[in-house]
Amino acid sequence: MSNLSDIGNLMLLYINEIKPNEGTNTPKFLITATAKTLSSLGGRNWVPLIVKEIGEDRYEVIGNSFIYAVAEEAGLEKVWCIIADSSEETAKLTKVLSREETPKINLSTATRDEIKDALQYLIEKPNSVLKSVKLLVATNRIDEAPRQYWQNFEPITKLKCGITKGKKINALKEVFYLIPQPMPDVIKDPTILNTLPTAELKKMAKKRSKVGYSKKKKNDLVELLSQ
Amino acid sequence: MYETLVKALRSLPSDAKEAIVNHSFIAPVFLKALGFKPEECFPQYPTGKGADAVDYALRHNTDDDIFLHTKSHPYILLELKGRDKDLSEGSASYTSTVKQLKGYLLAPNCKTVQWGIITNSDYIQLFKKHGKVIYPASLCLKITPDNVGAIVEDIKQKIENISRALTVAIYNNKGGVGKTTTTVNLAAVLTLHGRKTLIVDFDPNQQDLTNSLGIKPAKESLYSCLEDKNNRVNLNDLINPYIFKFKNLNKEFKFDIITADDKLFEEREDKLYQIFKLHRFRQVLNNFKNKYDYILIDSCPNWRFFSQSAIYACDVVLIPAKHNNIFSLKNAAVAIRKFIPEIQRIRKDGSPIALPIFFNGEKITEAQRITAHYGIDSIIEQARKDRDNKFDLLPYFYPRFTNATKDRYIFDLPSYAHIANTAFERIPAAYKYKIAYDYYINLAKEYFLQ
Numbered sequence: 001m002s003n004l005s006d007i008g009n010l011m012l013l014y015i016n017e018i019k020p021n022e023g024t025n026t027p028k029f030l031i032t033a034t035a036k037t038l039s040s041l042g043g044r045n046w047v048p049l050i051v052k053e054i055g056e057d058r059y060e061v062i063g064n065s066f067i068y069a070v071a072e073e074a075g076l077e078k079v080w081c082i083i084a085d086s087s088e089e090t091a092k093l094t095k096v097l098s099r100e101e102t103p104k105i106n107l108s109t110a111t112r113d114e115i116k117d118a119l120q121y122l123i124e125k126p127n128s129v130l131k132s133v134k135l136l137v138a139t140n141r142i143d144e145a146p147r148q149y150w151q152n153f154e155p156i157t158k159l160k161c162g163i164t165k166g167k168k169i170n171a172l173k174e175v176f177y178l179i180p181q182p183m184p185d186v187i188k189d190p191t192i193l194n195t196l197p198t199a200e201l202k203k204m205a206k207k208r209s210k211v212g213y214s215k216k217k218k219n220d221l222v223e224l225l226s227q
Numbered sequence: 228m229y230e231t232l233v234k235a236l237r238s239l240p241s242d243a244k245e246a247i248v249n250h251s252f253i254a255p256v257f258l259k260a261l262g263f264k265p266e267e268c269f270p271q272y273p274t275g276k277g278a279d280a281v282d283y284a285l286r287h288n289t290d291d292d293i294f295l296h297t298k299s300h301p302y303i304l305l306e307l308k309g310r311d312k313d314l315s316e317g318s319a320s321y322t323s324t325v326k327q328l329k330g331y332l333l334a335p336n337c338k339t340v341q342w343g344i345i346t347n348s349d350y351i352q353l354f355k356k357h358g359k360v361i362y363p364a365s366l367c368l369k370i371t372p373d374n375v376g377a378i379v380e381d382i383k384q385k386i387e388n389i390s391r392a393l394t395v396a397i398y399n400n401k402g403g404v405g406k407t408t409t410t411v412n413l414a415a416v417l418t419l420h421g422r423k424t425l426i427v428d429f430d431p432n433q434q435d436l437t438n439s440l441g442i443k444p445a446k447e448s449l450y451s452c453l454e455d456k457n458n459r460v461n462l463n464d465l466i467n468p469y470i471f472k473f474k475n476l477n478k479e480f481k482f483d484i485i486t487a488d489d490k491l492f493e494e495r496e497d498k499l500y501q502i503f504k505l506h507r508f509r510q511v512l513n514n515f516k517n518k519y520d521y522i523l524i525d526s527c528p529n530w531r532f533f534s535q536s537a538i539y540a541c542d543v544v545l546i547p548a549k550h551n552n553i554f555s556l557k558n559a560a561v562a563i564r565k566f567i568p569e570i571q572r573i574r575k576d577g578s579p580i581a582l583p584i585f586f587n588g589e590k591i592t593e594a595q596r597i598t599a600h601y602g603i604d605s606i607i608e609q610a611r612k613d614r615d616n617k618f619d620l621l622p623y624f625y626p627r628f629t630n631a632t633k634d635r636y637i638f639d640l641p642s643y644a645h646i647a648n649t650a651f652e653r654i655p656a657a658y659k660y661k662i663a664y665d666y667y668i669n670l671a672k673e674y675f676l677q
């Protein structure tokens with residue numbers, strides 16, 4: 001990086017040269033009260049705004065939008081800013097670090113401990129739609145399911161762990177995402193077979209030229225296919 | 228045989244930095260003395276957690292698998308410090324180094340690791356890893372030219388001996404907190420996950436465990452095994468299998484039990500102390516160490532012969548408690564800061580250690596949780612201020628607590644009516660009820676399974 005670049009520097013910028021981007025949804029009270037506190041305690045925003053450069057004398061907020069709103073409310077002409085680089089990664093990371101976005105974990109590969117902490121976070125949030133979910137039950141059923149193959153969160157609704165279609169399943173999207181592995185052509189693992197519907201198992205049995213599958217019950221199908 | 232070790236140690240400057248300790252002592256002589264060839268030692272081994280690297284990972288080569296090339300299946304990790312860092316037990320750098328080693332041992336690339344070593348060539352300590360559990364396998368020893376040979380020999384012997392089972396005593400000297408229930412259901416879920424498990428009913432006064440599974444005592448009694456030092460008793464006769472069939476899956480699961488013993492119950496306690504040394508039960512259990520993955524001991528709610536023998540015999544102590552019963556919390560604290568250290572002083576290998584306590588079998592409201600935290604905070608504070616026996620209980624009550632997070636997390640195994648009911652049905656609840664299974668497998672994964 002040339003030393004003419006401002007990346008990484010703390011700078012005092014004119015607020016009207018900064019584009020607020022998406023802004024903040026912080027309640028009005030917190031913004032006005034913080035602005036008052038800022039004015040009465042010296043008027044310098046010691047916690048800086050994080051911006052990227054988008055043109056000559058033009059910047060855009062990528063983190064700490066709350067500080068922007070407060071500075072605006074307090075009528076500051078200039079604000080202290082850290083200049084970050086313009087990459088998407090930095091914008092994303094800054095949002096997570098400034099707690100404007102919740103970080104997500106990959107449910108396809110997450111450990112049981114990670115799943116438990118994430119679910120606990122969701123369940124204990126104020127007014128959580130998942131309030132009635134039993135943490136240990138949901139944790140284990142999700143952990144032990146063949147989630148590495150899930151294309152979406154829908155299979156969770158079949159685990160009987162209190163996470164149903166609609167609002168509840170959608171709430172999971174705040175903390176989880178999926179990068180599924182392709183389903184193997186031949187599945188022999190009984191724990192995975194057990195999670196599939198009977199019709200699906202029969203299709204598999206047909207494809208694998210197994211005999212006498214059509215009248216079998218689920219458990220026997222699983223046994224047949226796991227050989 | 229250990230002359231080179233002594234020589235290298237003598238030639239080390241007393242303020243040798245890590246690079247020098249490594250260059251003049253660890254790399255050329257110490258690792259070799261432990262039995263590892265250069266191709267069996269991987270320096271700066273990436274643990275798989277971020278960019279973390281441990282100073283050495285070690286593993287013996289097999290015909291077609293050279294550790295230095297494949298990096299697979301590490302067996303020992305060694306975290307090295309310089310002599311400028313004080314590694315004597317209790318010092319700040321000791322605590323941070325142990326924490327560092329534990330982080331490495333639990334990292335993704337180190338699942339196969341069984342041992343961890345910290346040393347700065349002045350001090351050395353060996354740790355054993357079993358699943359998620361890490362416990363001392365030696366004291367933190369001061370190394371001198373006189374004892375360095377013996378220390379290395381001792382470590383070598385330990386790491387060359389496979390010791391398969393983790394022995395866990397389930398203990399709280401407060402009664403009715405769920406020791407027996409935890410023992411049975413933990414055995415049940417560990418078995419479901421393919422771990423060979425033995426449980427011991429070491430509460431002859433109540434024999435709850437034996438009764439709750441509806442088992443008749445085995446051919447041989449524990450008493451005669453404890454008494455027999457000439458291998459006259461066939462140890463297999465001591466074992467009772469508990470077999471459970473899942474009819475719908477057409478599958479069978481089995482764990483083993485050493486049942487309660489009437490003869491032990493009938494003997495007066497003061498007499499027991501005269502007949503048996505405290506280490507005798509451990510000696511008997513040692514015969515089973517390589518046949519099982521887990522040995523769980525259900526112990527009785529007091530601090531006398533049976534519970535003392537159980538704590539002496541185990542590697543780690545699992546302590547159930549109740550958030551709404553201050554005695555169960557205070558008793559847990561006493562066990563951790565008094566009873567267990569008493570046994571540690573006799574055992575002289577740094578073990579057993581307590582695992583963090585957990586709450587068992589109660590519903591907890593937010594307000595009750597806060598009340599429990601107040602109670603625990605004050606127990607921790609008292610132990611910290613105790614002039615005669617200053618002790619840091621924090622990691623045993625709040626394992627996640629740091630100055631930055633102040634996280635008061637304690638694992639909670641909720642109350643579930645069917646868990647209590649099945650005691651009369653002679654089936655572990657975890658086998659009969661899916662929710663009970665969910666609860667106990669969480670307990671197993673929280674503490675044991677990696």
Ligand SMILES: Nc1ncnc2c1ncn2[C@@H]1O[C@H](COP(=O)(O)OP(=O)(O)OP(=O)(O)O)[C@@H](O)[C@H]1O
Pocket residue numbers: 401402403404405406407408409430433435526527528587588589640641642643644646647648650
């Ligand atoms: N998670 C739970 N949910 C509901 N009931 C439970 C749970 N855990 C234990 N119990 C019940 O609590 C009671 C006491 O449990 P348990 O006998 O296991 O305790 P203990 O510590 O072994 O007692 P003791 O000190 O007498 O040996 C039993 O009736 C048991 O069924």
Ligand SMILES: [Mg+2]
Pocket residue numbers: 406407408430433435436525526
């Ligand atoms: Mg009991």
